[in-house]
Structures are given as C-alpha cells and as structure tokens.
Amino acid sequence: MNVAAPVLAAPHADRALAASAALATAPAPVGRPRSPNHHGSHRHLLTRDAFAVPADVDAIIVPTARPTTYLAHVVALAGHHRCTLVVLCSRRASAAAATALAERAGVEVIAVDVADVPRKLLPPFRTTSMLRGGRFDRRTDTSLKRNLGLLLAAVSGWERVVYVDDDVVIPQPDDLRTAAGLLDTFTGVGLSVGGYPDNSVVCHAYREAGGDQDTFIGTGALAVGRESFTSFFPNIYNEDWFFLLGETGLAPSAVTGQALQKPYDPYRDTMRARTEELGDCLAEGLFGLLDAGRGLTEAGAGYWRWFLGRRRRFIDEVIGMVGDTQPNGPARDRMIAALKAARGRNRLIEPQLCVDYLTAWRADREVWREHVEAACHHRKGRPVPDLLAELRLPHRYRSGD
Incomplete structure (x- = not known):
C-alpha cells in the first residue's frame, strides 16, 4: 500500500514558511560584511553531495513540548517510511495524544512522557551537575529527550535513526533515505535547513544587520547511525554540535537534502540569549579551532581567554550594526536588549570554566558509552x-498496520 507523502505544513503557516524559505535560500547580498571577530560559516567542515545508496530508516525520533497538532508532519513522515515513530513528550505534549494520532494513521509509535522516566535510566553527567543551580544552568529537557532516544535506539537494535524537530518540515521525504544511506560512511548526516535560519540569537541579529552568517547541521533534521549511539547530547545550547565531536575534532559529517524550519521569534525575551551564550561560546570556540585546522586539545585557558575577548568584541560589533541598519522601533529595541543580555552573560564566563567544562564533557562521553554498552549487553535481541517493560519505562506503544 502506498502512503501519501507528508503534508508540508499547516495551512495557516504556509505563507510564512514559504516566505522564510525564499529568504533563506536567496543568494547572499554582494558585499555582505564579514566580521574579523567571528566565523560566519563552518560548512566547509562538512562533506556535501556524497554518493549514497538509499537505506531504510528504522525510526524517527521527535522531542516535543508542543500541542499534538505539531506532530502531524512527522506522523505522515513515519508512515511514508514505514518506520517506528518515537515521540518524547513534556509540557504541552502528551504520550496519550501522540499515540492516538499515530494510531489513526496506522503508524507504529513509542510515546513517552519524560517526566515519568525513572531517574536511573540515564546516567548522571558532570557537565550537568557542574552548572546546576547557577547562572549557566539550562532548565530544559531537550538533551534528556535526545539521549533517551539514543538509548532506545541502541537497545532496540536499530541501525539508522533520524531526529526531526516538531517545527521542521521535510519537503522531500526520501531525503531521509539518502541521509540514512550515507551513515555507512559518516557519523552524522544532516539535512540542509532552510526556511527560518537555525542560529543563536547573536548570530540571528548579525545576519539581520547585514552580516555574512550561515547555518550548520543539527538535530532539527539529523540522521544518526548505530556507531554514533555511544556519543551523547550534553545539557547545553548547541548540544548537537557537541554530539558530532570526537575527542580531538569533528567526526565525519555530511549534509544532503533539505529541511525547512518554521518561523519563530528569537528576540521574544532576553532569557533565550542568556541561556544560549555559554553553549554558543563553547561551540563557536571549538569550531573556530577546527576551521583553522587545529585540534580540540588546543582549547586551553589561554585560548579561551583570547576567544572570550573576541566574542565580546563581536557582540559589541553586532549591537552597533543593529543600531546602524535597523529602523527605530520596538523590533530594534528587542534585538539590542537581547544582544546586551548575551553580552552580560558572556562577561560571567571565565576561561577556566570552559576548560573545566570540556574536561567534564570528555569524562561524560566515557560514562555514556559504558552505559549504552551495558544496556545493550543485557537486552540485545x-x-x-x-x-520497554524491562527498562521500567512508562510508555505507550502501538504497532503499525
């Protein structure tokens, strides 16, 4: 039986999505300035247009905190690929509602309310505990959901899974099969995300003020193979960049196909910019080393002292650009307020914190690897x-038609 291809977006979002897609895929303006204090693109670190024999997708993993209507696209996507849909729910999302939606479409689904997940199912991470309760504590469950998805994939014996966010649309569903086929060669394969650009608040403002800013691959649409299930997502902004890193550099990664990010407002409040800043600094600092052909082991206290100064100069530069290019009004005021919030949070970041975080991250990589390998050893096949019952994971499961 042929399953219809997914609907691209809810009707009320069509015009906004199309407009943002056109904006994002349009050629960059000639003469768009490049800051001496910032690398606007890391795309040269990725392999593009690699040949692949398309492969089946075992599961689509969707972390969600939005109402069930946001899942319509991924349910159709899972139906198209005849694969399992894993929905990891919190806040306004519920496992019961997600299961009902998938069941009506004849899609096999595993849905979990993550608030009910036993604490011991996932290991404690030093990268989380060292920031807990402080200014850099990230009070979201996004990384927890992504790691839970990895664990489920590993113990289920799946070979190829794809993370898709609930606000991302895949116009050509078979792009996922191409990405899955590339996993024989690459650690992670992302779809090129168009639509509304997927950047930090600071980088959004830089682009809107005329700066030369690109995007990278990420878990908005990311295929991951079994060999990568022993990597993990730390609880920090840009967790997907950290997932793609090895001990010394970027694991082999590729980009193919296209996904579209639905529009959102990065300047809605200043908290977003504050909570992103540590993760954005760490990731941009590490990828800056890779851009220069250097390794992650060179990220010592001296490097971070230099990089943090550079980052602060960049934020000051963007504040000036916004003031010069954006018309007076509430929109410009919100952009500048967000940038000042990022700058204020940045001033609290010490070079030794960056060094200590990376030390903890390396230790957590080993903790996660051992945890996944032990779980697979006991439950393989x-x-x-x-x-799911043996893991004592409260869940809802429905087989497909």
Whole structure:
C-alpha cells in the first residue's frame, strides 16, 4: 500500500514558511560584511553531495513540548517510511495524544512522557551537575529527550535513526533515505535547513544587520547511525554540535537534502540569549579551532581567554550594526536588549570554566558509552515491547498496520 507523502505544513503557516524559505535560500547580498571577530560559516567542515545508496530508516525520533497538532508532519513522515515513530513528550505534549494520532494513521509509535522516566535510566553527567543551580544552568529537557532516544535506539537494535524537530518540515521525504544511506560512511548526516535560519540569537541579529552568517547541521533534521549511539547530547545550547565531536575534532559529517524550519521569534525575551551564550561560546570556540585546522586539545585557558575577548568584541560589533541598519522601533529595541543580555552573560564566563567544562564533557562521553554498552549487553535481541517493560519505562506503544 502506498502512503501519501507528508503534508508540508499547516495551512495557516504556509505563507510564512514559504516566505522564510525564499529568504533563506536567496543568494547572499554582494558585499555582505564579514566580521574579523567571528566565523560566519563552518560548512566547509562538512562533506556535501556524497554518493549514497538509499537505506531504510528504522525510526524517527521527535522531542516535543508542543500541542499534538505539531506532530502531524512527522506522523505522515513515519508512515511514508514505514518506520517506528518515537515521540518524547513534556509540557504541552502528551504520550496519550501522540499515540492516538499515530494510531489513526496506522503508524507504529513509542510515546513517552519524560517526566515519568525513572531517574536511573540515564546516567548522571558532570557537565550537568557542574552548572546546576547557577547562572549557566539550562532548565530544559531537550538533551534528556535526545539521549533517551539514543538509548532506545541502541537497545532496540536499530541501525539508522533520524531526529526531526516538531517545527521542521521535510519537503522531500526520501531525503531521509539518502541521509540514512550515507551513515555507512559518516557519523552524522544532516539535512540542509532552510526556511527560518537555525542560529543563536547573536548570530540571528548579525545576519539581520547585514552580516555574512550561515547555518550548520543539527538535530532539527539529523540522521544518526548505530556507531554514533555511544556519543551523547550534553545539557547545553548547541548540544548537537557537541554530539558530532570526537575527542580531538569533528567526526565525519555530511549534509544532503533539505529541511525547512518554521518561523519563530528569537528576540521574544532576553532569557533565550542568556541561556544560549555559554553553549554558543563553547561551540563557536571549538569550531573556530577546527576551521583553522587545529585540534580540540588546543582549547586551553589561554585560548579561551583570547576567544572570550573576541566574542565580546563581536557582540559589541553586532549591537552597533543593529543600531546602524535597523529602523527605530520596538523590533530594534528587542534585538539590542537581547544582544546586551548575551553580552552580560558572556562577561560571567571565565576561561577556566570552559576548560573545566570540556574536561567534564570528555569524562561524560566515557560514562555514556559504558552505559549504552551495558544496556545493550543485557537486552540485545529482545522485542521492543519487552525491552520497554524491562527498562521500567512508562510508555505507550502501538504497532503499525
């Protein structure tokens, strides 16, 4: 039976999505300035247009905190690929509602309310505990959901899974099969995200003020193979960049196909910019080393002292650009307020914190690897419903038609 291709977006979002897609895919203006204090693109670190024999997708993993209507596209996507849909729910999302939606479409689904996940199912991470309760504490469950998805994939014996965010649209569903096929060669394969650009608040403002700013691959639409299930997502902004890193550099990564990010407002409040700043600094600092052909082991206290000064100069530069290019009014005021919030949070980041975080991250990589390997050793080859019961994971499971 042929399953219809996914609907691209809800009707009320069509015009906004199309407009943002056109904006994002249009050629960059000639003479767009490049800051001496910032690398606007890391795309040269990725392999493009690699040949692949398309492969089946075992599961689509969707972390969600939005109402169930946001899942319509990924349900259709899972139906198209005849694969399992894993929905990891919190806040306004619920496992019961997600299961009902998938069941009506005849899609096999595993849905979990993450608030009910046993604490011991995932290991404690030093990268989380060292920031807990302080100014850099990230009070979201996004990384927890992504790691839970990795664990489920590993113990279920899946070979190729794809992360898709609930506000991302895949116009050509078979792009996922191309990405999955590339996993024989690459650690991670992202779809090129168009639509509304997927950047930090600071980088959004830089682009809107005329700066030369690109995007990178990420878990908005990212295919991951079994060999990568022993990497993990730290609880920090840009967690997907950290997932793609190895001990010394970027693991082999590629980009193919296209995904579209639905519009959102990065300047809605200043908290977003504050909570992003540590992760944005760490990731941009590390990828800046890779851009220069250097390794992650060179990220010592001296490097971070230099980089943090450079980052502060960049934010000051963007504040000036926004003031010069944006018309007076509430929109410009919100952009500048967000940038000042990022700058204020940046001033609290010490070089030694960056060094200590990377030390903890390396230790956490080993903790996660051992945790996944132990879980697989005890549960290899069991049917998925039995595995879920043995993990004592509260869930809803429905097989497909």
